[in-house]
Amino acid sequence: MPSLKAIRNRITSVKNTRKITSAMKLVSTAKLRRAQESLIAARPYTAAISNVVSELSAVAGTDSHPLFEERPLQKAAIVVVTSDRGQAGAFNTNVVKAVERYAANELSGATEVSLRILGRKGQQYFARRRATITSTDPGATGATALETARETATRVVDDFLNKKVDRVYVVYNEFRSAISQVVRVKQILPVVPEKSDKPADDSGLDMTYEPSKELLLEKLVPLFVQIQLYRAALESVAAEFAARMTAMEAATKNAGEMIAKLTLTYNRARQASITKELLEIIGGAEALKG
Numbered sequence: 288m289p290s291l292k293a294i295r296n297r298i299t300s301v302k303n304t305r306k307i308t309s310a311m312k313l314v315s316t317a318k319l320r321r322a323q324e325s326l327i328a329a330r331p332y333t334a335a336i337s338n339v340v341s342e343l344s345a346v347a348g349t350d351s352h353p354l355f356e357e358r359p360l361q362k363a364a365i366v367v368v369t370s371d372r373g374q375a376g377a378f379n380t381n382v383v384k385a386v387e388r389y390a391a392n393e394l395s396g397a398t399e400v401s402l403r404i405l406g407r408k409g410q411q412y413f414a415r416r417r418a419t420i421t422s423t424d425p426g427a428t429g430a431t432a433l434e435t436a437r438e439t440a441t442r443v444v445d446d447f448l449n450k451k452v453d454r455v456y457v458v459y460n461e462f463r464s465a466i467s468q469v470v471r472v473k474q475i476l477p478v479v480p481e482k483s484d485k486p487a488d489d490s491g492l493d494m495t496y497e498p499s500k501e502l503l504l505e506k507l508v509p510l511f512v513q514i515q516l517y518r519a520a521l522e523s524v525a526a527e528f529a530a531r532m533t534a535m536e537a538a539t540k541n542a543g544e545m546i547a548k549l550t551l552t553y554n555r556a557r558q559a560s561i562t563k564e565l566l567e568i569i570g571g572a573e574a575l576k577g
Contacts, residue, residue: 291560294553298546305542311374312535318429319465319528325429326462326521333518337481340504340511344480347500353448354478354508363397364421364452365390366439366475366516367413368459368523369406371426376537378460378468378530379408385470386413386458394454401452403439405520427520436517444509447476459519460526466533468526475515478508 289297349355367386369379390400401419404410406426413420422442427435443455455476460468 289556291553291556294549294556298549298553301542301545301549305539305546308535308538308542312532312539315528315532315535319525319532322429322521322525322528323462325432326525329518329521333514336507336511336514340478340507341480343500343504343507347504349480351501352478352504352508354444354476354512355480356477358450358453358477360394360397360453362399362401362452363390363394363454363456364401364403364443364446366443366455366457366519367402367404367406367409368457368519369404369409369412369426370523370527371407372531373408374534375527375531376534378527379406379412381468381470382458382460383409383412385472389456389458389472397454403442405435405439427524429521429524432520432524433517436513436520440509440513440516443476444512452476457516457519459523460530461522462525462529465529468530471519471522473515473519475512478511 344351344355365386367382369382373379386402394400399419401421402409402413403421404413404423408426410420410423424435424439425431443452446452447455454474456472456474458470458472461471463469
């Protein structure tokens with residue numbers, strides 16, 4: 288059995304750890320609220336631009352913009368959205384495993400699958416496995432999500448237009464709630480417009496577009512790709528804080544249980560030590576009497 292001093296030191300260490308995990312949980316909770324607000328504010332804009340692109344493509348045709356072009360799958364690129372920090376449970380592990388599964392199954396017919404990685408954790412994982420990494424960037428935050436999405440969108444659009452890749456996907460954690468995050472794999476290039484809910488005879492043929500449908504699509508389609516990546520980055524930021532909050536709550540609870548067990552062990556060891564000393568004193572007194 289460990290000494291009383293060793294048990295006391297262990298209890299002190301676990302208590303200090305519990306203070307840290309409890310503080311990290313509170314910080315993650317506060318940051319999650321701000322991340323949720325940014326995500327909720329971005330969702331209507333994402334839906335609106337998606338509807339506009341869908342309606343314009345229905346009128347102008349999918350051959351009206353090069354980013355609509357469907358090509359045989361030979362080379363694919365995946366934008367992997369992870370974080371720079373750990374201590375968030377299976378947040379990053381779920382993303383990298385989903386990337387590996389998708390590349391091995393759905394993209395098995397591709398001659399090359401390259402990765403554009405956002406986040407240090409994803410870069411560390413795939414670098415050890417010698418994956419084809421085209422670029423690495425820091426993980427997105429609430430302040431940098433838009434700029435990160437803009438730079439990444441510019442790169443993947445250039446790759447697609449120059450026919451360096453035939454498909455581009457993004458893999459990220461979608462925020463559902465504080466205790467639920469779901470890994471999503473979404474194709475962002477070529478752009479596949481969502482089907483409009485309007486009837487076929489109400490597709491906007493009686494509308495006049497200024498300057499023209501083609502020029503509008505020329506501006507809106509690259510922006511649509513950027514917004515898709517921006518939405519993925521915001522979802523990932525919110526999901527990361529939620530996962531870290533949940534992980535730190537579990538760690539704090541486990542630390543409390545460990546302290547209770549160690550305290551019980553300490554009390555038993557202390558009682559055994561006191562009993563042993565009493566027996567020695569009584570034994571010594573009896574020996575003197577004899």
